[in-house]
Amino acid sequence: MTPARGVRERARHETIAAIKREARHQLALEGAAKLSLRAVARELGLVSSALYRYFPSRDELLTALIVDAYDAVGEVAEARLAATEGEHVSARWLAVARGVRHWAAAHPHEYALLYGTPVPGYRAPQETTRAASRIPLALLAVVTEAHTAGVLRLPGPVSPAAAREGEAVAARLGLDLPGDAMARAAQAWGQLFGLLSFELFGQYTGSFERSDAFFDDAAAELGRLVGLPAPEGEGPR
Amino acid sequence: MTPARGVRERARHETIAAIKREARHQLALEGAAKLSLRAVARELGLVSSALYRYFPSRDELLTALIVDAYDAVGEVAEARLAATEGEHVSARWLAVARGVRHWAAAHPHEYALLYGTPVPGYRAPQETTRAASRIPLALLAVVTEAHTAGVLRLPGPVSPAAAREGEAVAARLGLDLPGDAMARAAQAWGQLFGLLSFELFGQYTGSFERSDAFFDDAAAELGRLVGLPAPEGEGPR
DNA sequence: GTCTATAGCCAGATAGAC
DNA sequence: GTCTATCTGGCTATAGAC
Numbered sequence: 001m002t003p004a005r006g007v008r009e010r011a012r013h014e015t016i017a018a019i020k021r022e023a024r025h026q027l028a029l030e031g032a033a034k035l036s037l038r039a040v041a042r043e044l045g046l047v048s049s050a051l052y053r054y055f056p057s058r059d060e061l062l063t064a065l066i067v068d069a070y071d072a073v074g075e076v077a078e079a080r081l082a083a084t085e086g087e088h089v090s091a092r093w094l095a096v097a098r099g100v101r102h103w104a105a106a107h108p109h110e111y112a113l114l115y116g117t118p119v120p121g122y123r124a125p126q127e128t129t130r131a132a133s134r135i136p137l138a139l140l141a142v143v144t145e146a147h148t149a150g151v152l153r154l155p156g157p158v159s160p161a162a163a164r165e166g167e168a169v170a171a172r173l174g175l176d177l178p179g180d181a182m183a184r185a186a187q188a189w190g191q192l193f194g195l196l197s198f199e200l201f202g203q204y205t206g207s208f209e210r211s212d213a214f215f216d217d218a219a220a221e222l223g224r225l226v227g228l229p230a231p232e233g234e235g236p237r
Numbered sequence: 238m239t240p241a242r243g244v245r246e247r248a249r250h251e252t253i254a255a256i257k258r259e260a261r262h263q264l265a266l267e268g269a270a271k272l273s274l275r276a277v278a279r280e281l282g283l284v285s286s287a288l289y290r291y292f293p294s295r296d297e298l299l300t301a302l303i304v305d306a307y308d309a310v311g312e313v314a315e316a317r318l319a320a321t322e323g324e325h326v327s328a329r330w331l332a333v334a335r336g337v338r339h340w341a342a343a344h345p346h347e348y349a350l351l352y353g354t355p356v357p358g359y360r361a362p363q364e365t366t367r368a369a370s371r372i373p374l375a376l377l378a379v380v381t382e383a384h385t386a387g388v389l390r391l392p393g394p395v396s397p398a399a400a401r402e403g404e405a406v407a408a409r410l411g412l413d414l415p416g417d418a419m420a421r422a423a424q425a426w427g428q429l430f431g432l433l434s435f436e437l438f439g440q441y442t443g444s445f446e447r448s449d450a451f452f453d454d455a456a457a458e459l460g461r462l463v464g465l466p467a468p469e470g471e472g473p474r
Numbered sequence: 475g476t477c478t479a480t481a482g483c484c485a486g487a488t489a490g491a492c
Numbered sequence: 493g494t495c496t497a498t499c500t501g502g503c504t505a506t507a508g509a510c
Contacts, residue, residue, distance in 0.1 A: 031357035033270035036503060050476050116354030118438055120268035161450030169444045186445055187455040194431015201355055207406045208423055213398030218424040221462065273485060287494050
């Protein structure tokens with residue numbers, strides 16, 4: 001790679017970064033459904049056709065934003081995991097949950113892009129799934145750790161049909177996790193994001209909005225739902 | 238009301254119904270953010286300005302769709318309550334949850350309008366809250382019934398801060414429900430819709446999508462989270 | 475890599491005829 | 493209550509000059 005090439009490559013990546021930055025801004029203003037290359041170009045002082053050198057279509061730009069956002073929140077989750085290595089599994093679970101909520105609160109429009117209404121007419125390409133799976137894999141890492149340590153205890157039986165489906169999913173993911181635990185973990189994953197969506201999308205407006213206590217309490221209880229032991233200092237119940 | 242007036246009023250209501258029907262169709266095609274009076278008019282064989290006799294703006298049409306959808310799913314929930322009067326509280330809880338899921342699966346775009354990403358630039362007027370509260374009130378009716386019968390037993394303690402917030406909310410709603418139970422019920426409400434959103438918005442694609450067993454199992458466990466007794470036939474645990 | 479120009483669309487909202 | 497006409501703006505995408 002010649003120096004000249006390196007410079008050009010760098011300039012190109014900086015332009016791409018600027019486009020995505022402005023596109024994220026547009027996301028907040030108009031929403032993903034109305035994301036327009038023209039508006040982005042206008043704000044950047046460019047003409048719309050110039051952007052086609054960087055993104056061949058609006059949908060490709062959207063895909064880049066989605067992958068970036070999944071990676072950003074996934075990195076937060078993984079960082080929380082790394083920062084709590086060796087701690088009690090329940091503490092790790094809560095740390096991941098809080099990390100996701102913290103990111104979501106700071107980036108509500110990107111959260112909506114990932115977990116809100118799908119953009120009509122847009123089909124997420126296969127390449128988004130790797131980034132999307134980082135959060136569930138982080139949560140499953142905690143559950144698997146508890147299972148491997150022999151301390152995973154589901155608070156109640158899972159229906160046989162759901163456990164069977166969980167078994168298939170765990171096998172496909174290559175996880176050493178019983179089907180019932182896998183099913184409960186998937187439920188807890190969806191339920192966790194239900195709390196976030198309600199908070200961010202306004203369903204809790206006027207009642208439990210923006211309450212750390214409310215969320216932490218729910219997230220901790222979800223940890224118990226998936227079979228994690230009670231945190232240290234709390235007796236069994 | 239003269240007969241002539243009655244006829245005109247009826248024609249007006251039929252036109253309004255046709256507009257809303259077509260608008261719901263547009264919702265499915267383009268999404269709420271792009272709902273356009275022009276497209277609705279075009280499909281109805283009208284010119285766009287004609288619609289302004291019925292809805293003064295795009296947002297008013299959106300509000301009507303939102304209220305209608307909240308009422309539709311609220312009616313389903315209340316019908317499930319009415320149909321299970323006298324049955325075990327856990328069965329009633331599950332019946333309401335299943336009813337909501339059934340409606341959501343049949344009307345995914347209206348579900349998205351209510352529980353998905355808020356429409357950018359649209360502010361829901363106060364009048365939507367009455368209809369929006371029908372679902373949580375139906376769920377709370379089950380929990381309150383159990384509490385009144387003296388059979389409500391939370392599976393674990395709620396954090397004091399969350400319980401305090403729950404107490405305030407219960408007081409505001411005029412419900413005879415302890416703060417900790419109110420908090421758990423609100424959590425379960427959000428968690429229930431988290432399962433639905435994940436299912437409808439595609440997060441479960443490839444794993445637990447469209448699984449009755451998975452949802453029923455989760456919904457039943459949520460009933461236990463809010464303190465409902467185990468269904469008849471199952472022993473205590 | 476950015477520009478102008480263009481084709482072919484779309485929208486919300488209002489004025490005024492009938 | 494519906495129409496035509498209009499204003500004012502928006503969009504994706506491409507062709508071809510520089």
